[in-house]
Amino acid sequence: xxxxxxxxxxxxxxxxxxxxxxxxxxxxxxxxxxxxxxxxxxxxxxxxxxxxxxxxxxxxxxxxxxxxxxxxxxxxxxxxxxxxxxxxxxxxxxxxxxxxxxxxxxxxxxxxxxxxxxxxxxxxxxxxxxxxxxxxxxxxxxxxxxxxxxxxxxxxxxxxxxxxxxxxxxxxxxxxxxxxxxxxxxxxxxxxxxxxxxxxxxxxxxxxxxxxxxxxxxxxxxxxxxxxxxxxxxxxxxxxxxxxxxxxxxxxxxxxxxxxxxxxxxxxx
Amino acid sequence: xxxxxxxxxxxxxxxxxxxxxxxxxxxxxxxxxxxxxxxxxxxxxxxxxxxxxxxxxxxxxxxxxxxxxxxxxxxxxxxxxxxxxxxxxxxxxxxxxxxxxxxxxxxxxxxxxxxxxxxxxxxxxxxxxxxxxxxxxxxxxxxxxxxxxxxxxxxxxxxxxxxxxxxxxx
Numbered sequence: 001x002x003x004x005x006x007x008x009x010x011x012x013x014x015x016x017x018x019x020x021x022x023x024x025x026x027x028x029x030x031x032x033x034x035x036x037x038x039x040x041x042x043x044x045x046x047x048x049x050x051x052x053x054x055x056x057x058x059x060x061x062x063x064x065x066x067x068x069x070x071x072x073x074x075x076x077x078x079x080x081x082x083x084x085x086x087x088x089x090x091x092x093x094x095x096x097x098x099x100x101x102x103x104x105x106x107x108x109x110x111x112x113x114x115x116x117x118x119x120x121x122x123x124x125x126x127x128x129x130x131x132x133x134x135x136x137x138x139x140x141x142x143x144x145x146x147x148x149x150x151x152x153x154x155x156x157x158x159x160x161x162x163x164x165x166x167x168x169x170x171x172x173x174x175x176x177x178x179x180x181x182x183x184x185x186x187x188x189x190x191x192x193x194x195x196x197x198x199x200x201x202x203x204x205x206x207x208x209x210x211x212x213x214x215x216x217x218x219x220x221x222x223x224x225x226x227x228x229x230x231x232x233x234x235x236x237x238x239x240x241x242x243x244x245x246x247x248x249x250x251x252x253x254x255x256x257x258x259x260x261x262x263x264x265x266x267x268x269x
Numbered sequence: 270x271x272x273x274x275x276x277x278x279x280x281x282x283x284x285x286x287x288x289x290x291x292x293x294x295x296x297x298x299x300x301x302x303x304x305x306x307x308x309x310x311x312x313x314x315x316x317x318x319x320x321x322x323x324x325x326x327x328x329x330x331x332x333x334x335x336x337x338x339x340x341x342x343x344x345x346x347x348x349x350x351x352x353x354x355x356x357x358x359x360x361x362x363x364x365x366x367x368x369x370x371x372x373x374x375x376x377x378x379x380x381x382x383x384x385x386x387x388x389x390x391x392x393x394x395x396x397x398x399x400x401x402x403x404x405x406x407x408x409x410x411x412x413x414x415x416x417x418x419x420x421x422x423x424x425x426x427x428x429x430x431x432x433x434x435x436x437x438x439x
Binding site: 015016019024025026030031033037 | 316317318321328332339340344347351400403405
């Protein structure tokens with residue numbers, strides 16, 4: 001019953017549109033004034049339609065754009081690390097740094113992650129076939145997000161920084177004291193910088209960087225900003241840090257591996 | 270009213286419209302037209318598609334035989350035919366469709382009939398005045414033209430109703 005009423009209505013609308021278009025065509029053909037008026041109107045409509053279409057197209061191409069940007073970002077990060085390494089080598093005696101290979105960088109995408117546990121993790125879409133190695137750091141332009149713990153052929157498993165067992169060596173400011181940065185266990189962006197000797201002065205708002213003392217992460221990666229501090233046992237400061245990295249938005253990451261990792265480990269043993 | 274006599278009167282009113290269109294141009298503020306009420310009076314048994322085709326042909330005929338820009342009357346008249354059943358349903362209710370009757374002044378009252386005529390004429394005038402001005406005339410002029418034309422055409426619609434929607438008991 002409803003279908004039998006719907007069909008004539010659709011037909012009526014179609015005929016109406018057809019007749020109106022025919023009238024507009026006649027009007028446009030027979031009068032210059034109406035022609036320019038209708039042209040302006042149709043251009044405005046087409047402009048709006050194309051604008052919307054373009055916006056919709058762009059929306060659906062965002063995934064591709066994100067991927068491109070992530071790759072571009074990865075390339076820039078690799079260049080930055082190389083430049084930092086060269087800068088460091090230029091500063092110190094070259095004889096003593098001979099043999100240092102720096103960090104290799106691989107790009108990866110997070111395919112699975114957990115955020116609401118005390119031991120959070122990531123799974124990345126690249127494995128040893130792509131050059132990912134165990135004991136590598138996982139970073140983004142906003143800081144450190146974790147470290148690779150296990151690698152399969154095409155995937156790798158990483159502990160998130162939001163993990164009660166993970167700590168990284170961090171430095172307060174460019175020349176400040178070095179301590180241990182751990183997740184505060186509660187908030188999305190909260191961390192604690194522990195064991196900062198009392199003699200190192202700092203101001204709230206100072207940036208916290210990776211120290212470079214860890215074998216996993218290159219130095220001078222900005223991690224977050226320092227906040228309030230409290231004294232612990234009268235010997236060190238514990239400083240609250242607000243991380244730059246929003247862990248709920250991690251998707252594309254760079255996996256950095258210290259090429260001298262095995263060699264240094266052997267020395268330590 | 271018999272169908273054949275309706276269409277004969279309809280044709281005569283089209284000729285009357287041609288005369289009005291060619292000779293009754295007293296002021297640019299008043300547009301004299303019988304067409305919207307004529308389309309409104311097309312028997313309801315004829316569907317919307319049929320009414321729209323009649324309106325289109327009528328509009329084109331008037332356009333080509335008067336000094337109007339070809340397409341202008343057709344453009345304004347087709348929406349009147351398209352909305353005709355909606356206007357009739359809104360003003361007179363669904364009874365007319367159920368009884369398969371057409372409206373008339375005696376049966377439905379002058380007020381209701383004039384309301385339906387006013388709605389159809391207003392729709393026609395809005396489209397006509399807008400398309401005729403084509404962005405070259407100020408809004409106030411268009412408003413004045415619409416405001417002056419509507420009452421004049423409502424008066425003329427009484428004449429059209431007399432011939433196209435007479436009461437059968439008369």
